[in-house]
Amino acid sequence: MRKSVKKIIAVILACLMLVALFACGDKKTGGDTIKLGWMGSLTGDQAAYGTCESQTLKMLVEEKNAAGGILGRQIELICYDTKGDAQEAVNVAKRLCAQDKVCAILGPNASGQCIAIQSVLDQYKVSDMSTVATNEKVTVQDGKLKEYNFRVCFLDPQQGKIAGTFVYDNLKFDKAAILYDVNDDYALGLKDNFVKVFTAKGGTIVDEEGYTAGDTDFTAQLTKIKEAGPQIIFTPIFYQDFIMIHKQARTLGIDLPMLGGDGCASEVLFDAADAVDGSYVINHVSLVDPAGDGFRAQYAERWNGAKMELNGYMAHDAFVLWCAAVEKAGSDDPQAIADAYCQVEVDGMAGHIKISSEDHNPVGKSGCVERIDGKNKTYIFETYIAAD
Amino acid sequence: MDAQYYLQQLVNGICLGGMYALMSVGYSLVYSIMNFSNFAHGGVIMVGAYVGFFALTALHVPFLVAFLLCGLGSGLLAIIIERLVYSPLRKRHAPSLYFIISAMGASIFLENFVIATIDGTPRNYPTIFSNSINIGGLSLGVDSLLMIIVSAVSLLILMFIIQKTKIGLAIRACSYNEKAGTLMGINSSLVIFVVFLMGGILAGFAGMLYGMRFIVKPTIGQVTNKSFVAAVFGGLGSLPGAIVGSLLLGIMEIFVASINSNLRDLFVYALLILVLVIKPSGLMGKVVEDKA
Amino acid sequence: MFSWYYIEGILIQSCYTLLIVLGLSILTGYTGMFSFGHAGFVCIGAYVSVVCTMAFGLPYWLALLIAGLASMLLGAGLGKITLGLKGDYFCIATLGVGEAIRLIFNNLQLSWTARGKVFLLDGAKGIASIPLYTTFGKALLIVAVFLTATALLMNSKHGRSMLAVREDELAAQMSGINTFRSKMLAMCMSALYAGIAGGMLAHYFGYLQPKMFLMTKSTEYTIMVIFGGMGSITGSVLGTVLLCALPELLRAVGDWRLVFYGLAVIIIMIVRPKGLMGGKELPVGKIIRAIGGLFAGKKKDLPPPDSGTDPGEEAQV
Secondary structure (H helix, E strand, O other), X not given: XXXXXXXXXXXXXXXXXXXXXXXXXXXXXXXOOEEEEEEEOOOOOOHHHHHHHHHHHHHHHHHHHHOOOEOOEOEEEEEEEOOOOHHHHHHHHHHHHHHOOOOEEEOOOOHHHHHHOHHHHHHHOOEEEEOOOOOHHHOEEOOEEOOOEEEOOOOHHHHHHHHHHHHHHHOOOOEEEEEEEOOOHXXXXXXXXXXXXXXXXXXXXXXXXXXXXXXXXXXXXXXXHHHHOOOEEEEOOOHHHHHHHHHXXXXXOOOOOEEEOOOOOOHHHHXXXXXXOOOEEEEOOOOOOHHHHHHHHXXXXXXXXXXXXXXXXXXXXXXXXXXXXXXXXXXXXXXXXXXXXXOXXXXXXXXXXXXXXXXXXXOOOEEEEEEEEOOOOEEEEEXXXXXX | OOHHXXXXXXXXXXXXXXXXXXXHHHHHHHHHHHOOOOOOHHHHHHHHHHHHHHHHHOXXXXXXXXXXXXXXXXXXXXXXXXXXXXXXXXXXXXXXXXXXXXXXXXXXXXXXXXXXXXXXXXXXXXXXXXXXXXXXXXXXXXXXXXXXXXHHHHHHHHHHHHHHOHHHHHHHHHHHOHHHHHHOOOOHHHHHHHHHHHHHHHHHXXXXXXXXXXXXXXXXXXXXXXXXXXXXXXXXXXXXXXXXXXXXXXXXXXXXXXXXXXXXHHHHHHHHHHHHHHOOOOOOOXXXXXXX | OOOHHHHHHHHHHHHHHHHHHHHHHHHHHHHOOOOOOHHHHHHHHHHHHHHHHHHOOOOXXXXXXXXXXXXXXXXXXXXXHHOOOOHHHHHHHHHHHHHHHHHHHHHOEEEEEEOOEEEEEEHHHOEOOOOOOOOHXXXXXXXXXXXXXXXXXXXXXXXXXXXXXXHXXXXXXXXXXXXXXXXHHHHXXXXXXXXXXXXXXXXXXXXXXXXXXXXXXXXXXXXXXXXXXXXXXXXXXXXXXXXXXXXXXXXXXXXXXXXHHHHHHHHHHHHOOOOOOOOOOOHHHHHHHHHHHHHHOOOOXXXXXXXXXXXXXXXXX
């Protein structure tokens, strides 16, 4: 190619980029709307959860707007993808607070992300109501309450207790092994609490194996676990790893059931229905409770037969709570809404919700354990266990 | 810990090594002929995994057909990349640095193109080979066995083609000196075409088998980093070396993982640095001089 | 349109990224070697600087300096063992080192009490609550200092030696240049820059995690260098500003950003391997060089980096 042609191409490239630089960013300044922000994993390993949350919220906001909105104003829902990354979550939070100027944020679905955005929330005094972030540090760290972090779900200490109780009291197992992601706050918190409760009851942890997020081969750890002879394997991880671990375990001839936390229940599990059949998951609500039929049907109708994930229920509860808080505050001032969160009570899909002003966590939650039915691709309800 | 346990870990290591082998053979092939590191190989493997996945779930074709489609799809992609990205550079005798950079660019393009068009959510293959084989108390999955078999068979076929056929002779000639090869009447474009096609087909198989055994997501191209280390360890430029290096790496990695799983990746990269510092040509690789 | 807080954030990020890219550009553009693991140096710098400020209570500037030196030490060590390798192998080695550094920090668990507070370095969860010392003013100052320093260096004997090594190593050696020393200098400089940038990064985000230094980050820096043009200071500035500021503003098409980058790299390598600036500097550069010339005492003008030996451009038709 001639030099002159190349120069022209180079200049065009540069111009294109400059144009792109200025062509974007003209935000539609809506009329008199109330801006609600949402962030979560729309892509990446937990995409199923984030997608369900955002779709549920869109559905609920449409419904509410059709009924007249809130405080006589329409709700504008702004959703961003955190890609499951804490750093991205911080960027997104900054954008929601500084740029879009939302009055409150719902989500994100992961503890790690919630913890990361704390400083942004504190700076802008915008509240965040998390749907399924269960790590203790999300609302209280080192004894200090985080002013703008809230949640509608139970905590890992409670979940660990539910897990330990279920394995020892319900299943009557006293030998358990653990396989978990050593770098994930969620997995660590859950594991520690399980160990505490289980051993206190008299159980023994025969083996504890770790892996790093991103690993796909678990054969080394599983072989070691098999050698130790547990009756059940506790896996406080997310559904994608849950699937892979099951597949590899079955290949290695390990037929033990496994118990997963609230990060494991997902429709995606049934991609490997044979492998996960017979294992258990802990959840915030029963995924097969008939009381939720209407909600599930509404979601399926709105989103082309899509199936509801756990996050949908929690997103629903967070939204209902937010609506109540806005009505109580009487305005869309972020600080007023944050204050109002602790003053309202609602009935959600996951039971009655009242946020404690001491630790910004819901009071009196319980969890349910369900067994995976691989053949019918559904869950079998086992039991409810009180979180406290 | 009895012998059974260690033997099982050994089997696990061989299975893991089999996976690295399948990925590194195609990569080592291109290096041995073209003398540059095809970083885009990972991307081609990843695309192969997706092709297989959609063939099985969207088109509902039987397994063997999907398998062949994978190979073809990836082979085609490899050739396209060669024609569009490497050919122009080769024609103007660009320094090998440019090739590496372009390869990197291609790899980034592939990975993010898939993320942008399909999305980054992982996908699971429908279970086809969920059974495992049990020999004397040792278990290994059929999918792992398949990987080992396919790598071994591919190696044999490749060695046969390169050593015993006319096109293989042409390939070998061009790997020493492309200009001289063309002077002898060899169509170097055809030679390169064949090399990349073979590498691409292998990548496709590797991708599909990886997807079946583990998972399908846009970032699996980065798993090939380890198979890449295996190729260096075994000796870049040597096909048997790639297999040997892969198996050894797999076994060592599993044993490190059984002690402390968090050290496995670090071990692999430490090995890479060690190899490069002590003996860059690896176990069985050819030594390439810079300027005589 | 955009709040100042938001823009300031982007500018600060551009500043320290520019520093990294500048360092990388020196390594690549002036010595022809490519590093695919530069994020590793940034990582070291970041962690060392945080240890300095949080555990030992040192002032920000001192911490940055120590961080840079630590990085430089690592660069020197790395250079000693890998600079003898052939081009390809060098790239692979840097890739390995970059990943190895990240993985080491992934597994490192340190905790000690200093000055009455517990200091925790927690493996992959990193370090949190880092004091936010990096402001736009400071960042700009640091960048300005380094830009000038780089320009001065490039006009000195050392700079010309590095250029010679890039153009033809064998010939440079025969001219009496100690190629190993030139390459080492480039390596150490780029590591120093990366280390200091790491310190700035850590004190801007307020938290640090090894996964902020993945290989993808190294490749992003690489792309910026290629974009602007290897061995061009203004090219580095341009490349960074465009590719660092752009992603934040183009958040809507975020996924396609890297697709575009990958494609752009390929196109640039084929069409205009010298990058946007073509290895040349803006007239601004000439002014800086003139000042540099004054300092160096010689009034000779430096030949532009791409004189004559353009590989396969027009010569071999």
